[in-house]
Amino acid sequence: MTATTFHQAISTLQSHGYVSNSVLHQECGNISMKLITRGVRLEIGSSQRERHCSRKTSGSIQASSSSYQTSESNPISIPSNGTNKDPSKKPSEAALILIRHGESLWNEKNLFTGCVDVPLTKKGVEEAVEAGKRISNIPIDMIYTSSLIRAQMTAMLAMTQHRRKKVPIVMHDENEQAKAWSQIFSEETKKQCIPVVTAWQLNERMYGELQGLNKQETADKYGKEQVHEWRRSYDIPPPNGESLEMCAERAVAYFKEQIEPQLQAGKNVMIAAHGNSLRSIIMYLDKLTSQEVISLELSTGIPMLYIVKEGKYIRRGSPAAPTEAGVYAYTKNLAKYRQKLDEMLH
Numbered sequence: 600m601t602a603t604t605f606h607q608a609i610s611t612l613q614s615h616g617y618v619s620n621s622v623l624h625q626e627c628g629n630i631s632m633k634l635i636t637r638g639v640r641l642e643i644g645s646s647q648r649e650r651h652c653s654r655k656t657s658g659s660i661q662a663s664s665s666s667y668q669t670s671e672s673n674p675i676s677i678p679s680n681g682t683n684k685d686p687s688k689k690p691s692e693a694a695l696i697l698i699r700h701g702e703s704l705w706n707e708k709n710l711f712t713g714c715v716d717v718p719l720t721k722k723g724v725e726e727a728v729e730a731g732k733r734i735s736n737i738p739i740d741m742i743y744t745s746s747l748i749r750a751q752m753t754a755m756l757a758m759t760q761h762r763r764k765k766v767p768i769v770m771h772d773e774n775e776q777a778k779a780w781s782q783i784f785s786e787e788t789k790k791q792c793i794p795v796v797t798a799w800q801l802n803e804r805m806y807g808e809l810q811g812l813n814k815q816e817t818a819d820k821y822g823k824e825q826v827h828e829w830r831r832s833y834d835i836p837p838p839n840g841e842s843l844e845m846c847a848e849r850a851v852a853y854f855k856e857q858i859e860p861q862l863q864a865g866k867n868v869m870i871a872a873h874g875n876s877l878r879s880i881i882m883y884l885d886k887l888t889s890q891e892v893i894s895l896e897l898s899t900g901i902p903m904l905y906i907v908k909e910g911k912y913i914r915r916g917s918p919a920a921p922t923e924a925g926v927y928a929y930t931k932n933l934a935k936y937r938q939k940l941d942e943m944l945h
């Protein structure tokens with residue numbers, strides 16, 4: 600399927616009013632589209648691997664490329680939570696990128712991982728770099744990751760590909776000394792940095808007594824249905840672990856308290872986290888029901904773009920490779936940002 604056919608397909612669906620309830624999905628160099636409405640799933644084109652399945656969205660588009668503000672006392676600390684209070688200013692728009700970490704050593708071994716802190720495999724490293732290429736033209740002012748190394752590796756590896764070449768700097772706010780000792784004393788340097796905030800609240804759901812067990816062996820022992828219920832249901836926890844609902848209580852609360860105000864203030868944010876912490880956040884963003892979230896699956900290392908505008912989250916699918924011009928994921932403002940990068944780098 601060519602990019603032109605892909606765009607024609609989208610236009611046709613838009614003219615039939617489907618895009619407000621669709622999922623658009625692209626693979627690098629191999630474009631496919633999935634439209635999933637309640638109960639109906641339509642796939643157009645083909646991709647080599649079944650990478651990513653997701654659900655509905657609504658609304659329209661646009662994003663800005665504002666850079667993050669610094670504060671005097673802790674310059675590359677998190678910008679204040681204030682939203683745009685000047686009524687003469689246009690409402691802020693922002694880009695939100697969600698990315699599940701690349702393949703970990705326990706993904707590879709098919710072991711339940713949860714909060715065990717396992718690093719990426721070589722393939723996971725490559726997935727993170729590839730993801731970075733796909734978002735290399737999208738403005739990023741702040742990065743949030745879980746406290747687990749696989750999410751942090753993913754964020755950092757992805758940022759090695761970003762064309763703006765700002766330096767992601769991990770914030771150390773654990774105590775006053777850590778804060779003081781990690782200060783930067785050059786305004787110029789600060790402008791070229793992106794704060795990276797690590798938060799345990801974005802960690803993978805705690806898998807309880809399943810952590811370290813083989814997924815297939817567990818299904819053989821307890822039955823496929825039981826294991827599917829533990830892995831995908833909303834409110835049934837695995838033995839002594841967290842259900843998705845429990846995971847959402849911390850992950851979505853963190854998103855609302857810490858990340859949402861940044862987006863509302865026009866900051867472009869990337870979140871590198873986990874299958875289930877991101878499922879719970881997507882459930883919130885896409886207003887999925889506890890039934891709908893059962894079929895939401897996230898693949899490793901695939902970035903997903905949302906545009907945040909007027910308090911709405913508008914899913915724009917997974918950005919394609921930067922070499923593909925005119926990609927649907929670029930809004931007017933994102934296109935402008937990309938153009939600025941082109942000018943800056945030539």
Ligand SMILES: O=C(O)[C@H](O)COP(=O)(O)O
Binds near residue numbers: 711712714803873875
């Ligand atoms: O914690 C794990 O094992 C995985 O990262 C997510 O597992 P799941 O697909 O079984 O929820």
